[in-house]
Amino acid sequence: xxxxxxxxxxxxxxxxxxxxxxxxxxxxxxxxxxxxxxxxxxxxxxxxxxxxxxxxxxxxxxxxxxxxxxxxxxxxxxxxxxxxxxxxxxxxxxxxxxxxxxxxxxxxxxxxxxxxxxxxx
Numbered sequence: 775x776x777x778x779x780x781x782x783x784x785x786x787x788x789x790x791x792x793x794x795x796x797x798x799x800x801x802x803x804x805x806x807x808x809x810x811x812x813x814x815x816x817x818x819x820x821x822x823x824x825x826x827x828x829x830x831x832x833x834x835x836x837x838x839x840x841x842x843x844x845x846x847x848x849x850x851x852x853x854x855x856x857x858x859x860x861x862x863x864x865x866x867x868x869x870x871x872x873x874x875x876x877x878x879x880x881x882x883x884x885x886x887x888x889x890x891x892x893x894x895x
Contacts, residue, residue: 783812787827794834806831822865825854829869836872841880848872 790805810827817823828851835844852869859866 779812779816783809802834820854820857822858825851832872836876841876845876848876
């Protein structure tokens with residue numbers, strides 16, 4: 775990746791995270807999807823920097839009702855991290871925890887509340 779694309783990618787990713795923190799979800803998603811395309815074209819589909827963007831998108835979608843989309847992005851990030859990073863890497867751990875958190879949200883929303891409590895016990 776040239777330094778211009780690296781800088782653009784970093785800037786767009788950071789701006790996306792800031793927009794999310796400000797509650798500007800659509801703008802955040804748009805910036806992160808642009809970042810994803812830049813990184814995929816520059817690094818390929820299975821690079822940890824690409825996984826970082828998938829993870830960021832998963833976090834944003836996890837904060838909404840779009841849990842299935844969040845899960846897909848989180849699982850993609852996790853798959854890349856598992857293939858490319860050492861097994862004790864912090865990014866791998868965070869992605870794994872996010873996949874589990876989203877999965878638990880999905881279980882809660884599928885089961886009626888009384889059944890969910892029975893499953894947990």
